[in-house]
Amino acid sequence: MQEELMGKIMEEVMKKLDTNDKDEKIETKSKTSKKYCGLTEFVGTAIGDTIGLVIANVDYTLHEFMKLDKKYRSIGIVGGRTGAGPQIMAADEAVKATNTEIITIELPRDTKGGAGHGSLIMFGAEDVSDARRAVEVTLKELDRTFGDVYGNEAGHLEFQYTARASYACEKAFGAPIGKSFGLIVGAPAAIGVLIADVAVKAANVDIISYSSPAQGSSFSNEVTLAVSGDSGAVRQSVIAAREVGIKILATLGEEPKTDTTPYI
Amino acid sequence: MQEELMGKIMEEVMKKLDTNDKDEKIETKSKTSKKYCGLTEFVGTAIGDTIGLVIANVDYTLHEFMKLDKKYRSIGIVGGRTGAGPQIMAADEAVKATNTEIITIELPRDTKGGAGHGSLIMFGAEDVSDARRAVEVTLKELDRTFGDVYGNEAGHLEFQYTARASYACEKAFGAPIGKSFGLIVGAPAAIGVLIADVAVKAANVDIISYSSPAQGSSFSNEVTLAVSGDSGAVRQSVIAAREVGIKILATLGEEPKTDTTPYI
Amino acid sequence: MQEELMGKIMEEVMKKLDTNDKDEKIETKSKTSKKYCGLTEFVGTAIGDTIGLVIANVDYTLHEFMKLDKKYRSIGIVGGRTGAGPQIMAADEAVKATNTEIITIELPRDTKGGAGHGSLIMFGAEDVSDARRAVEVTLKELDRTFGDVYGNEAGHLEFQYTARASYACEKAFGAPIGKSFGLIVGAPAAIGVLIADVAVKAANVDIISYSSPAQGSSFSNEVTLAVSGDSGAVRQSVIAAREVGIKILATLGEEPKTDTTPYI
Numbered sequence: 001m002q003e004e005l006m007g008k009i010m011e012e013v014m015k016k017l018d019t020n021d022k023d024e025k026i027e028t029k030s031k032t033s034k035k036y037c038g039l040t041e042f043v044g045t046a047i048g049d050t051i052g053l054v055i056a057n058v059d060y061t062l063h064e065f066m067k068l069d070k071k072y073r074s075i076g077i078v079g080g081r082t083g084a085g086p087q088i089m090a091a092d093e094a095v096k097a098t099n100t101e102i103i104t105i106e107l108p109r110d111t112k113g114g115a116g117h118g119s120l121i122m123f124g125a126e127d128v129s130d131a132r133r134a135v136e137v138t139l140k141e142l143d144r145t146f147g148d149v150y151g152n153e154a155g156h157l158e159f160q161y162t163a164r165a166s167y168a169c170e171k172a173f174g175a176p177i178g179k180s181f182g183l184i185v186g187a188p189a190a191i192g193v194l195i196a197d198v199a200v201k202a203a204n205v206d207i208i209s210y211s212s213p214a215q216g217s218s219f220s221n222e223v224t225l226a227v228s229g230d231s232g233a234v235r236q237s238v239i240a241a242r243e244v245g246i247k248i249l250a251t252l253g254e255e256p257k258t259d260t261t262p263y264i
Numbered sequence: 265m266q267e268e269l270m271g272k273i274m275e276e277v278m279k280k281l282d283t284n285d286k287d288e289k290i291e292t293k294s295k296t297s298k299k300y301c302g303l304t305e306f307v308g309t310a311i312g313d314t315i316g317l318v319i320a321n322v323d324y325t326l327h328e329f330m331k332l333d334k335k336y337r338s339i340g341i342v343g344g345r346t347g348a349g350p351q352i353m354a355a356d357e358a359v360k361a362t363n364t365e366i367i368t369i370e371l372p373r374d375t376k377g378g379a380g381h382g383s384l385i386m387f388g389a390e391d392v393s394d395a396r397r398a399v400e401v402t403l404k405e406l407d408r409t410f411g412d413v414y415g416n417e418a419g420h421l422e423f424q425y426t427a428r429a430s431y432a433c434e435k436a437f438g439a440p441i442g443k444s445f446g447l448i449v450g451a452p453a454a455i456g457v458l459i460a461d462v463a464v465k466a467a468n469v470d471i472i473s474y475s476s477p478a479q480g481s482s483f484s485n486e487v488t489l490a491v492s493g494d495s496g497a498v499r500q501s502v503i504a505a506r507e508v509g510i511k512i513l514a515t516l517g518e519e520p521k522t523d524t525t526p527y528i
Numbered sequence: 529m530q531e532e533l534m535g536k537i538m539e540e541v542m543k544k545l546d547t548n549d550k551d552e553k554i555e556t557k558s559k560t561s562k563k564y565c566g567l568t569e570f571v572g573t574a575i576g577d578t579i580g581l582v583i584a585n586v587d588y589t590l591h592e593f594m595k596l597d598k599k600y601r602s603i604g605i606v607g608g609r610t611g612a613g614p615q616i617m618a619a620d621e622a623v624k625a626t627n628t629e630i631i632t633i634e635l636p637r638d639t640k641g642g643a644g645h646g647s648l649i650m651f652g653a654e655d656v657s658d659a660r661r662a663v664e665v666t667l668k669e670l671d672r673t674f675g676d677v678y679g680n681e682a683g684h685l686e687f688q689y690t691a692r693a694s695y696a697c698e699k700a701f702g703a704p705i706g707k708s709f710g711l712i713v714g715a716p717a718a719i720g721v722l723i724a725d726v727a728v729k730a731a732n733v734d735i736i737s738y739s740s741p742a743q744g745s746s747f748s749n750e751v752t753l754a755v756s757g758d759s760g761a762v763r764q765s766v767i768a769a770r771e772v773g774i775k776i777l778a779t780l781g782e783e784p785k786t787d788t789t790p791y792i
Contacts, residue, residue, distance in 0.1 A: 065474035079454025108477035108485035113377030113641030190607025213636035219746035221636035343718025372741035372749035377641030482747035
């Protein structure tokens with residue numbers, strides 16, 4: 001009878017411990033989800049520890065030190081710890097939808113111990129409401145643009161596609177405006193080399209840029225390929241790379257997973 | 265009755281598990297606190313995984329490869345995984361208090377998966393006892409200079425102030441010697457942009473330097489502003505930035521906290 | 529009697545929890561150990577989240593963007609999240625043993641939140657079977673070359689020695705081909721400075737290169753010294769640095785440990 005009792009108790013304890021664990025995860029999520037502060041400069045937060053801010057009128061002297069175009073004193077700021085591609089693609093939609101310009105894109109070496117970049121993107125506007133709108137659109141797009149970011153304990157993969165590239169893709173990768181554009185990223189970098197090769201062999205696309213740890217990145221452990229061309233070809237190229245990338249990264253750990261929903 | 269027993273047992277188990285967790289935390293802390301080794305080169309350790317060392321007479325050939333000033337063969341070395349500002353401000357007090365010179369300050373991209381820098385600072389001295397003294401002062405000052413470093417799971421903020429900048433602040437940030445000096449750091453970098461603007465608007469200070477992920481940092485996900493000017497103005501500027509910074513960083517996670525005690 | 533029962537149950541629960549922990553660790557290990565995928569480009573995985581891949585015929589346009597020597601269209605790729613020295617030393621054995629050339633070595637800032645580098649190494653070959661063989665040899669050597677990598681929660685140390693350096697050591701560190709070669713790495717960088725000095729004082733060796741966070745590294749928090757010379761002297765130099773390094777790093781945390789077996 002003691003055996004039976006012990007069995008039951010063990011079951012309960014394990015159930016309880018499991019529940020505790022789950023509680024913790026949910027709590028963490030809700031903590032980072034949506035919090036507000038009274039400041040007018042605050043716009044919002046999003047996935048990837050991304051924050052959106054505006055400054056209506058940047059201090060004149062600071063503006064010079066920041067080496068920004070004198071034309072714009074109202075700026076929108078989007079920056080995150082994890083992700084550069086998703087924020088850039090989201091900002092690309094924002095410049096299409098608003099009366100703003102991309103004035104700077106900087107890519108820190110980050111991802112909180114991961115292999116990739118964080119991001120700092122600034123929009124310039126004549127009116128702060130335009131800057132705010134651009135930041136809002138960017139934050140809203142992020143759930144979608146994180147859709148084809150796949151990770152496990154050993155690395156990550158990122159795939160992006162747009163039928164019509166705009167000024168953010170041009171600024172960051174030299175993408176031709178108005179043309180179809182695709183992005184293929186693999187980390188550790190060795191995986192990026194392989195899927196870059198898969199991507200260009202899978203369809204007739206033009207390579208715009210290729211970056212590796214010591215060339216064109218911030219010493220991140222990634223290889224990034226940017227391609228352009230016919231819409232169908234770019235999509236096919238990105239999808240082929242994704243298929244191989246997921247299989248390869250899985251050999252180093254768990255099945256790579258996205259935190260949101262694939263869109264390509 | 266079994267129900268009651270089970271309840272009691274669950275309580276005990278949870279208490280026990282809780283205790284185990286606490287034990288672990290205390291143990292971790294004591295492990296990293298103060299350990300010694302028999303080597304004469306070892307001076308001590310401090311917060312931020314900082315270590316202090318001296319070399320009485322650097323090997324001649326190595327000295328050349330290190331590109332150090334030939335004048336000093338005795339060097340004091342302070343380096344940490346987390347923090348550049350705190351170590352620089354502490355070293356600034358050390359050069360004031362000792363017969364040494366700052367011969368090099370290097371800022372690795374580090375903070376153990378965080379968004380900022382680590383540090384490597386060297387003092388040159390004609391006598392090893394002077395180098396040792398400088399290292400000792402630096403390590404001792406660190407608890408204070410970490411006082412206005414605030415962090416949460418999403419990023420960190422750092423604020424520094426001195427009424428009279430010395431050679432470490434000059435070497436690292438170009439601070440005018442003998443004048444009041446302040447440092448404002450925000451990570452992710454987007455937060456740093458905002459609080460830099462707040463700082464310069466809050467009081468009549470001179471900007472000495474502005475650095476961002478791609479300009480003047482080691483690709484860290486920080487924006488750093490260094491200001492100089494009248495003592496009251498610099499203090500007011502730093503305090504204003506701190507107030508806004510803490511509110512903003514809190515939107516991405518927990519309330520930002522310092523590990524020691526604010527001093528500004 | 530209830531007391532006794534409770535005691536027994538607590539014991540069981542703790543045992544069970546302990547077992548769970550152990551299970552998890554073993555599981556993690558087996559997960560990352562050996563997984564395969566159907567792709568012909570996949571060669572294998574190894575310690576340090578290292579992956580080995582081959583491309584039989586790199587796409588012509590991509591080849592140009594990668595700035596690779598036109599001579600080789602078949603490439604072998606080895607890349608990891610943790611470790612540059614171990615992969616370079618392993619690749620050094622691979623070029624000795626196969627009909628390949630080292631065409632590129634890049635060192636990202638990585639180690640998954642640690643203080644050091646990851647790696648991306650490419651072999652060029654006329655035949656893909658040669659490239660594959662080089663990758664296989666490299667992966668196989670990694671357990672050995674990780675032998676004198678010691679880490680704890682605060683940093684790491686790395687020591688390498690070869691009686692006869694080949695093309696990988698030449699490419700990465702400028703090592704004279706065919707001569708004895710040694711590598712001394714300490715992180716945080718302050719420790720690297722000290723053990724570099726110990727190494728050159730311990731034996732009559734030639735310094736080939738010295739790199740620090742801001743000079744010759746990828747802003748990693750390491751100092752790396754490469755030495756050459758008489759075989760006995762190089763070994764003695766490396767061993768002396770190892771002895772001091774382990775003592776010093778231990779002051780910041782646990783006793784530094786290797787994940788495999790020391791070979792020097």
